[in-house]
Amino acid sequence: MPNQLQAEIAIIGGSGLYEIQGFAETAVVDIDTPYGKPSDVITVGELFDVPVAFLPRHGRGHRINPSELPFRANIYALKTLGVKRIVSVSAVGSLQADYEPQHMVVPDQLIDRTRRRDSTFFEDGVVAHVSFADPFCPGVSTVIADGAAGQGIPTHQGATLVVMEGPAFSTRAESNMYRAWGGDIIGMTTLPEAKLAREAEMCYAVMAWVTDYDCWHPDHDDVTVEMVVDNLVANVANSRIILRHIMPELAALGPCDCQTALTNAIITDRRRISEAAYRRLHPIAGTHLDVPMNA
Numbered sequence: 430m431p432n433q434l435q436a437e438i439a440i441i442g443g444s445g446l447y448e449i450q451g452f453a454e455t456a457v458v459d460i461d462t463p464y465g466k467p468s469d470v471i472t473v474g475e476l477f478d479v480p481v482a483f484l485p486r487h488g489r490g491h492r493i494n495p496s497e498l499p500f501r502a503n504i505y506a507l508k509t510l511g512v513k514r515i516v517s518v519s520a521v522g523s524l525q526a527d528y529e530p531q532h533m534v535v536p537d538q539l540i541d542r543t544r545r546r547d548s549t550f551f552e553d554g555v556v557a558h559v560s561f562a563d564p565f566c567p568g569v570s571t572v573i574a575d576g577a578a579g580q581g582i583p584t585h586q587g588a589t590l591v592v593m594e595g596p597a598f599s600t601r602a603e604s605n606m607y608r609a610w611g612g613d614i615i616g617m618t619t620l621p622e623a624k625l626a627r628e629a630e631m632c633y634a635v636m637a638w639v640t641d642y643d644c645w646h647p648d649h650d651d652v653t654v655e656m657v658v659d660n661l662v663a664n665v666a667n668s669r670i671i672l673r674h675i676m677p678e679l680a681a682l683g684p685c686d687c688q689t690a691l692t693n694a695i696i697t698d699r700r701r702i703s704e705a706a707y708r709r710l711h712p713i714a715g716t717h718l719d720v721p722m723n724a
């Protein structure tokens with residue numbers, strides 16, 4: 430019998446997505462981690478017969494702003510539930526005319542404009558440098574993009590996502606600068622979430638839903654929460670449809686390089702890792718923390 434508290438796939442719900450309809454819930458998990466509590470309790474259940482964990486990023490009722498999000502606690506908690514692949518659902522602004530409100534975008538690159546977030550598990554005596562050249566899992570990204578296109582939703586696979594600190598939206602000068610840098614869409618939450626997922630050797634990809642044209646477009650009003658929420662209603666309905674359809678394909682994905690990201694990444698002499706650091710990091714790094722046999 431499957432363990433009701435374990436799931437290999439997780440959905441992190443963004444703005445507007447605080448629960449999954451059609452989710453056969455089997456457990457509600459209230460986890461504590463060395464980094465505090467996650468954004469909310471995590472529900473574990475089945476979607477299309479596939480075990481899935483669901484966590485609303487901002488908490489139910491949207492109580493946590495992007496700078497306050499407990500990113501490390503969220504990823505740590507999902508890892509301890511056995512999660513190997515994460516689908517992040519996110520509301521984004523568009524920085525390019527072709528990326529229209531209610532389109533879905535699966536980004537393949539990131540530009541980090543965050544400033545005040547804890548973005549690594551590896552500190553306090555243990556140092557690791559994971560590869561982040563390609564920040565998203567190609568396998569999960571393709572399943573999401575194909576699943577959306579298959580449902581007739583205008584979909585863009587491959588885009589550069591700018592992640593800003595917020596919570597205020599960008600100035601017009603910033604918005605134009607991001608466009609000049611090659612940014613296609615903009616949000617506030619994918620970093621450090623994607624980086625921490627990579628450190629925890631989990632596949633991670635984003636289903637980004639366009640809600641607005643930020644503030645650069647001469648023919649469209651500047652972004653407001655009202656504008657975002659208006660488009661979120663349609664976007665959230667579409668994400669629920671896609672999520673249901675892609676579950677079997679996500680579950681069928683084979684091993685992936687994301688799941689060995691820590692091989693050769695930890696540079697610290699294992700003999701110098703304290704007992705406390707070992708215990709804290711073991712759920713994330715497992716045997717990568719052990720002293721090699723021939724050391």
Ligand SMILES: CSC[C@H]1O[C@H](OP(=O)(O)O)[C@H](O)[C@@H]1O
Binds near residue numbers: 443445495519616
């Ligand atoms: C409500 S608009 C700004 C807000 O929406 C996005 O959140 P999420 O990525 O969790 O969907 C954006 O990143 C901001 O946090």
Ligand SMILES: Nc1ncnc2[nH]cnc12
Binds near residue numbers: 520616617641652
């Ligand atoms: N214009 C925007 N900037 C940052 N995050 C957003 N989320 C939705 N729209 C956004």
